[in-house]
Amino acid sequence: MNLFDRHRQLLRRKNAPAAAAREIPEAVFASCPGCHASVLKSVLQTNRYVCPSCGHHFPISARERIRQILDDGSFRELDARLSTVNVHAFPHYDEKLDTASRKTGMKEAVICGTGTIDGIHVAVGVMDARFMMASMGMAVGEKLCRLIHQATRKKLPLILFSASGGARMQEGILSLVQMARTNAALEEFSEHGGFYISVLTHPVTGGVSASFAMAADIILAEPEALIGFAGRRVIEQTIRESLPENFQKAESLQEWGFLDAIVTRGDMKKLLARLLRLHRGRKS
Numbered sequence: 110m111n112l113f114d115r116h117r118q119l120l121r122r123k124n125a126p127a128a129a130a131r132e133i134p135e136a137v138f139a140s141c142p143g144c145h146a147s148v149l150k151s152v153l154q155t156n157r158y159v160c161p162s163c164g165h166h167f168p169i170s171a172r173e174r175i176r177q178i179l180d181d182g183s184f185r186e187l188d189a190r191l192s193t194v195n196v197h198a199f200p201h202y203d204e205k206l207d208t209a210s211r212k213t214g215m216k217e218a219v220i221c222g223t224g225t226i227d228g229i230h231v232a233v234g235v236m237d238a239r240f241m242m243a244s245m246g247m248a249v250g251e252k253l254c255r256l257i258h259q260a261t262r263k264k265l266p267l268i269l270f271s272a273s274g275g276a277r278m279q280e281g282i283l284s285l286v287q288m289a290r291t292n293a294a295l296e297e298f299s300e301h302g303g304f305y306i307s308v309l310t311h312p313v314t315g316g317v318s319a320s321f322a323m324a325a326d327i328i329l330a331e332p333e334a335l336i337g338f339a340g341r342r343v344i345e346q347t348i349r350e351s352l353p354e355n356f357q358k359a360e361s362l363q364e365w366g367f368l369d370a371i372v373t374r375g376d377m378k379k380l381l382a383r384l385l386r387l388h389r390g391r392k393s
């Protein structure tokens with residue numbers, strides 16, 4: 110080893126603790142987009158991924174949502190292996206599906222199944238925005254329809270947690286048709302006396318907001334969730350007006366009567382259990 114290499118090696122050793130120290134904060138802390146505070150990730154986890162300073166709701170995975178809402182060990186997943194096919198041979202779609210699958214450990218953007226909330230049996234579907242923005246293609250539509258049919262057959266209340274960028278453009282018209290399919294399944298569910306609660310979580314846009322997400326008996330949302338059909342910029346360009354700051358926010362939708370309630374993550378399970386008990390009481 111010459112003198113120059115030796116010097117470089119010493120420098121690397123000298124800088125190593127500083128580099129490690131720089132890496133630790135990112136692994137341990139999360140920066141809150143609501144109040145810009147650094148929040149310990151362990152604190153976030155015990156606080157249901159809600160900022161303890163400002164109440165900002167961080168995005169959570171479908172599995173985490175199920176853990177928070179259903180009774181421990183009660184969840185039974187349905188159609189876990191159902192996945193989509195690239196019927197239009199859309200360029201790079203297969204690679205995108207592969208990447209999303211590897212990143213999330215999921216085969217598609219929704220997890221469906223049955224379980225209990227405070228001992229009450231329910232059918233539940235949860236979308237996961239990490240999987241291609243939880244866009245609704247054939248597999249998402251099929252999984253939701255199968256879940257709704259199961260809820261109809263077994264007379265289970267249905268709870269769907271939505272978070273979606275809308276229809277899956279790579280599947281073209283076959284994606285759009287899922288709006289009609291899910292709504293038709295819900296219509297049959299409703300005709301059989303089914304009780305459906307929709308929970309909108311950040312964000313719910315496009316074809317999902319224009320179909321099953323807004324077709325429930327009771328519609329709830331998490332604070333500050335973005336809910337709308339077209340994006341703000343498209344609307345502003347079309348009507349040539351600037352829109353208010355709270356446009357398409359859950360709070361604004363509630364003001365206009367599109368939502369029944371805005372519910373924090375800490376209160377969600379309690380409220381769902383109460384609504385389910387009220388509905389059960391109505392039937393008996």
Ligand SMILES: [Zn+2]
Pocket residue numbers: 141142143144145146160161162163164165
């Ligand atoms: Zn915050």
